[in-house]
Amino acid sequence: MKREDFLKKLEEMLISQIKIKINHGINHDLSNFSNQQQTNDVFSEKWSKYSHSQEKELLYEFQKKWYLELYGFDSEESLRGFLKNCDVIFDAGCGLGYKAAWFAQLAPHALIIGMDFSDSVKQASLVYQDISNLFFIQGDIANTNFKDNSFSYVSCDQVIMHTEDPEVTFIELARICKKPRGQVACYFYAKKALPRELLDDYFRSACTNMTNEELWAMSQQLTELGKRLSELNISFEAPDIPQLGIKGGTYDIQRFIYWNFIKCFWNVELGKETSIVTNYDWYSPSNARRFSENEVREIVKRNNLVVDFFHIEDACYSGRFINSSSELSK
Numbered sequence: 001m002k003r004e005d006f007l008k009k010l011e012e013m014l015i016s017q018i019k020i021k022i023n024h025g026i027n028h029d030l031s032n033f034s035n036q037q038q039t040n041d042v043f044s045e046k047w048s049k050y051s052h053s054q055e056k057e058l059l060y061e062f063q064k065k066w067y068l069e070l071y072g073f074d075s076e077e078s079l080r081g082f083l084k085n086c087d088v089i090f091d092a093g094c095g096l097g098y099k100a101a102w103f104a105q106l107a108p109h110a111l112i113i114g115m116d117f118s119d120s121v122k123q124a125s126l127v128y129q130d131i132s133n134l135f136f137i138q139g140d141i142a143n144t145n146f147k148d149n150s151f152s153y154v155s156c157d158q159v160i161m162h163t164e165d166p167e168v169t170f171i172e173l174a175r176i177c178k179k180p181r182g183q184v185a186c187y188f189y190a191k192k193a194l195p196r197e198l199l200d201d202y203f204r205s206a207c208t209n210m211t212n213e214e215l216w217a218m219s220q221q222l223t224e225l226g227k228r229l230s231e232l233n234i235s236f237e238a239p240d241i242p243q244l245g246i247k248g249g250t251y252d253i254q255r256f257i258y259w260n261f262i263k264c265f266w267n268v269e270l271g272k273e274t275s276i277v278t279n280y281d282w283y284s285p286s287n288a289r290r291f292s293e294n295e296v297r298e299i300v301k302r303n304n305l306v307v308d309f310f311h312i313e314d315a316c317y318s319g320r321f322i323n324s325s326s327e328l329s330k
């Protein structure tokens, strides 16, 4: 299909028309909710800094590999095979758009739309303007402006917990996903040990009064802490402390503190800038809900979706959920 045909298809999916210039349109660029607006602002800040980083290609490769694990694809080929059967794909909360561009490259027959509430979509639309089946819209994924049953695949990777009300967002993602048999792939932050949860909540609210300079400085300090702990290269056997949600086992000291007390991310392979951005990403947005496994399964069930694949790791729950029946779905 030519770009004009993809564009026509996109316009037919919209409830109210917006102006698409080359590959970019705007539903809304401001939120009425102060926490969502603060979250948008810090992500705009994060992406505008990180888009110039030399390290970003490394992160993109790491993220793509992780994506395959998170959503149950054995390899890139298996994702390509899955996308073969999808004609319209949504990257909900696409950030700098590299996953949307990946989908567009793996599924050249399909229309791909990336949406983000932050200014990142402006950068994404410039970087990827030559990909004819890829478009970006700035807007709220909880209020997408797409008609019911628009997408065969809705991918919402590492985003939903940053939206104002994740339950409302999930309802919207299920609504725009095709019935029957469209799929929603979604990632939810997991609740961690009690000391880490308490500190995260306290810290996050304290962070809302910090300037961006202070937030970056703190992220740098947390990265340095992670690096120094990691360089100690000490492992030890931690006891189970179920009352605090601390799981026993053999830990590297940095990982033990990271999972149970404070996020001090450090990854030598990904590099210093990426580690700093990862720490900034954690404490700066006001919206950052965490979930238990049960809460995730309930949200999926309430929306009449059926689990096709479910993945659990310390950081998150993720999976692919099928919109199984038009009668059951809202």
Ligand SMILES: C[S@@+](CC[C@H](N)C(=O)[O-])C[C@H]1O[C@@H](n2cnc3c(N)ncnc32)[C@H](O)[C@@H]1O
Pocket (backbone or CB within 6 Å): 036, 039, 040, 043, 044, 063, 092, 093, 094, 095, 096, 099, 115, 116, 117, 118, 120, 139, 140, 141, 142, 156, 157, 158, 159, 162, 163, 164, 281
């Ligand atoms: C951690 S980043 C993940 C970006 C991308 N999915 C990736 O995996 O690289 C979270 C993104 O969600 C976006 N976001 C948060 N709330 C949103 C909302 N209500 N609508 C659209 N995007 C939102 C942020 O602007 C940010 O770019």
